[in-house]
């Protein structure tokens with residue numbers, strides 16, 4: 001029994017691929033190892049051009065074109081060898097690995113380590129460790145343990161894969177690590193840089209990318225990122241600075257050319273628009289996560305729903321981010337070999353138990369050599385598949401195919417206990433499985449100290465070196481006599497940043513601690529010793545630039561500029577760290593709301609059209625009501641219909657309200673803004689359109705029906721219609737927020753609306769203080785007999801208004817229509833009605849906001 005090649009050898013030796021790449025010819029021994037190249041009419045030397053992606057560790061990542069000579073042309077035009085990694089070399093074992101698969105995707109995307117490192121230059125590197133985590137829920141059938149005794153750790157440069165069958169607890173663990181778990185009884189500790197985690201600080205310093213993004217389909221990729229940037233970049237960041245930050249992050253995620261492409265997808269109501277591909281969306285989601293240069297990136301199922309090539313592409317970017325110094329934790333269902341090989345660390349869960357947690361290369365030995373399960377690559381495929389099958393007890397595993405496997409919860413528990421024992425033992429001894437790094441010491445058997453020493457003392461060394469490098473650079477700046485350039489200026493710094501691969505200290509323009517000048521940093525998982533190296537301070541970039549500056553003026557200027565940036569960054573760091581304020585949140589949300597409303601054809605345009613259409617129809621039905629008293633019935637009818645329609649009209653876009661909720665929930669999950677900022681922005685954005693629509697609607701009916709031709713009543717009518725409409729919309733909004741789904745929202749809202757219709761007698765301006773002619777009489781037979789039919793009606797009978805009206809006919813007779821108002825019980829003056837309706841609207845807003853806050857407090861998954 002042996003390990004697969006990918007697990008046996010140091011896969012990722014630091015080596016620049018293209019520079020060392022041998023020519024690929026038929027005589028080349030590697031030639032035979034590329035079955036995909038032996039295509040009919042083609043082959044390595046046959047002149048065929050073929051797009052492909054290698055799917056194994058250490059080989060090419062990303063589509064490219066093979067030229068007739070067998071050389072490979074990469075996306076950026078450079079040439080290389082298909083068997084050698086794009087940005088980083090691979091060990092012999094890795095190169096000997098498997099065939100390449102033809103893929104459909106033609107757009108070449110591959111991370112540029114230089115750009116990725118640049119966008120990560122402001123990041124503070126942290127390590128994270130979790131100790132004895134547990135999570136238990138109270139369910140109808142009693143307590144349910146979904147996590148128990150889970151340990152692990154990750155440091156800058158780690159891409160940690162969280163693996164396990166469905167329901168194993170991956171998302172729960174990720175939520176706990178992201179400090180976003182709100183329900184369940186949690187136990188255990190999470191340490192950041194060896195100290196107990198400050199949840200608030202950690203949330204600000206990390207980014208959580210959920211499995212499903214909730215980007216508005218009508219926004220472009222650039223707009224989505226700008227929105228996030230406005231909400232996560234520090235207060236001091238300028239609009240221009242944010243714009244350039246977004247541009248470079250998009251570029252780093254291979255989305256430079258998609259900046260103006262709509263995200264696309266299903267609009268509320270069912271309409272669908274074309275937009276980004278699945279892989280591009282995922283990369284956009286990652287871009288939103290890294291825009292603020294988080295130290296730790298947590299991703300829930302970043303590859304789910306993607307085809308093999310797109311999934312690999314997304315993982316390449318995550319690998320590049322880890323190489324740039326981020327801690328990247330990602331839950332992945334069934335990683336293929338190439339993805340498995342990218343992990344430095346893996347945590348394997350099953351039934352909430354920790355089956356393994358440590359270096360990826362130690363996983364197979366643990367399960368095979370230590371637990372005695374037999375791994376046969378021929379039968380079981382890649383290591384990750386075997387491990388996933390091994391710990392999954394939810395399906396039947398024929399022994400002749402699988403050999404001995406875990407088949408029950410008891411097997412899982414037994415293996416988990418064994419691993420836990422081993423883990424604790426090695427942890428106490430100062431070394432972890434598969435890794436030689438010292439960790440905290442236990443005080444007593446099985447118990448850990450409360451305070452844990454920093455895991456990585458290289459961090460402290462790095463900080464010290466950082467100061468020295470900063471001082472050296474500042475001296476160079478002074479020597480060159482340059483003023484401080486703006487933060488974020490990187491172009492000149494790149495030129496001066498010493499060190500191959502362009503990763504010099506001067507590059508970042510920031511703390512030397514955050515500089516990664518590991519020449520040609522690995523595009524795939526570095527071996528543990530390399531990962532340690534990432535932490536080591538590489539101030540030489542800055543220092544080198546400074547010394548080089550002694551030699552030539554251009555170098556001095558660039559070095560000085562970079563050095564000044566470092567110094568300025570240090571000075572501003574505290575200020576920069578302040579999160580964006582409430583007003584900026586409102587502005588960003590308002591802007592997004594406006595874009596989404598004006599670009600969604602079902603929203604503003606559709607709404608206006610429907611309002612106009614209904615107003616026209618009602619206007620035609622009641623067209624030209626004359627100014628005689630008998631018309632009171634028609635006037636009353638048209639106003640009642642108008643009120644009913646405007647109370648019911650908001651139902652036309654109920655889906656917009658319910659859809660909006662998902663964006664709000666997703667944003668809350670990412671802790672992007674305060675609910676009050678969202679609410680205020682929403683109201684501010686929606687209000688003008690609501691008022692305008694309603695004015696158009698009510699004035700169209702008013703004019704066509706020929707209602708009272710006086711400015712005062714017209715204005716009062718308009719105000720009442722607008723208020724009624726805003727109330728109706730608010731009822732819907734409150735129902736959509738407070739209820740769990742659209743059907744329930746409908747039921748609640750319609751019951752509420754019925755009550756509103758009952759109280760809709762506020763369009764009184766038509767009659768208030770009006771004197772109408774009764775020369776043509778009031779007495780239609782129907783109305784004149786009303787008193788007879790309603791003898792007991794106190795509003796009618798004792799005073800007998802109608803009879804009195806009918807009793808004074810004649811050519812010059814007039815009637816006071818206030819009597820009509822009294823008849824309908826509309827006694828309130830306009831201002832009082834307006835105040836009552838405004839108060840009602842205010843209460844509805846309070847109810848809606850309370851529902852929003854309650855929703856914010858609930859579990860979001």
Ligand SMILES: Nc1ncnc2c1ncn2[C@@H]1O[C@H](COP(=O)(O)OP(=O)(O)OP(=O)(O)O)[C@@H](O)[C@H]1O
Pocket residue numbers: 137139144146164165166167168169170171172173183859
């Ligand atoms: N609020 C809750 N109450 C009770 N049980 C819960 C709750 N949330 C999650 N669970 C249970 O916790 C277990 C772990 O869920 P989790 O979502 O973490 O699994 P997972 O490994 O991410 O699964 P998948 O890969 O399918 O997403 C599951 O059995 C799930 O049913």
